Amino acid sequence: KRTGVPEAVLAEGKTDEDLTAIVRAHVDAVGRVLVTRVSAPQMEKLEAVFPNHVQKSRAQTICVVHSDAYPEPPRTGGTVAIISAGTVDIKVAEEAKMTAEEMGCKTIEIYDVGVAGYHRLILEMEKLKEARPDAIVVAAGREGTLPTVVAGIIDAPVIGLPVSSGYGAGANGEAALLSMLQSCSVISVVNIDAGFVAGAYAARIANRMQAARAGKRGGEHQ
Template sequence: MDLKSILNKIKVNEMDLDAAEAQIRSMGYVPVSDIAKIDIFRKHRTGIMEAILAEGKDPGDVVEIAKAQISATGRVLITRLGDDHRQSLESHFRSEFIEWSLHRSAAVVHDGTPAPSTGGIVAIITAGTADIDVAEEARMVAHEMGCETIAIYDVGVAGFHRLVGEMQKIQEKKPDSIIVAAGREGTLPTVVSSLVDVPVIGLPVSTGYGAGAKGEAALLSMLQSCSVISVVNIDAGFVAGSFAARIANTVAEARKCNNL
């Protein structure tokens, strides 16, 4: 059903406004040649933004998809970038309109449109420096979904005193949700969850070697957590960031409604 048909049905009282809104939202995508259909209403429909997964895509196609999404929404998040993707983005967009993650695992390209701000707060913690790439993907997703982000990196249980020293940031900022990225034995999310009163999302990372290779040991350890956590797939930074941001945005909306 096209937009004109929907409007005609409303006009003759064959469709109410709620049904019309649902129908229009389901139509909301922008085709890019024959390679992609950008779901520009995904954020309104589900609360989770549309993003471009660069991994497995031709760099030129990533650029074309990015151009289309920027035209439709003003900003686009691109994840899992390789060197060839980064070079293509830098050659097609002005540098002041590209925001890179700390280790350039993700990027936001925009036309000057600012990131949204919801009032939600998400903390991102890593066990080791090797976990930062995946954590940065999660951080940028949460930021693009309107959340303030707090990064606390390299505080794994091999030196537990490092985490203790950083817990003051958590107490001061009072995040609405926390992502904890860890490889090897994946213990840190369980420890963090035992110390805080907000939801913790375990993000297993494919670091480590031997029996712990590819993040499988970290994933299984998190699934067996004694303290209550949620767990996403190995290296699933986008999923962790989206889930944490949805929690934080829901809490922020409740604060607004209750004038807290």
């Protein structure tokens, strides 16, 4: 039952007091809690208040705080791939990744393929097919093309994750979101920067796939 959508706290806009109180409540209640959109001072505070109990992603803005009883996320056997193109997209991609892992999935991370470098992109996609992901999150900013291309090559359900980047008209993820909604490929979309939603949605699919493979009745509510 730990593989349902994990407890998650949106740090942005919370005072240090509120944030640590809410985090502590969740840790006490369920053992582990995901904290997203954490500022640098907030992260410092969390590490001071919960020493040795904060697991940060490479992007220093996402973490899990855990109790002694739950030092590890569960393992389910579902597999989620996370793809992004640019440095600026990694922060959002990492949020999706950490969420999927927190829901028990194995993740495959491909952070450096762009629409410009076709040969490499196609090569990577061929390798990815072999890894047989259950669902794929594709984070993309600027003009947001990557999910369309990936869904044209590989058959697993693709979740388009628009990233707020760029400047000028269509900046802040607007062009990316609209591109994905207008995509000629069959993809679904989450809101701009919504790495948490994308990761949880992908993991939900992956965990149900794994249950089906395992012959378990899938799809019940946890």
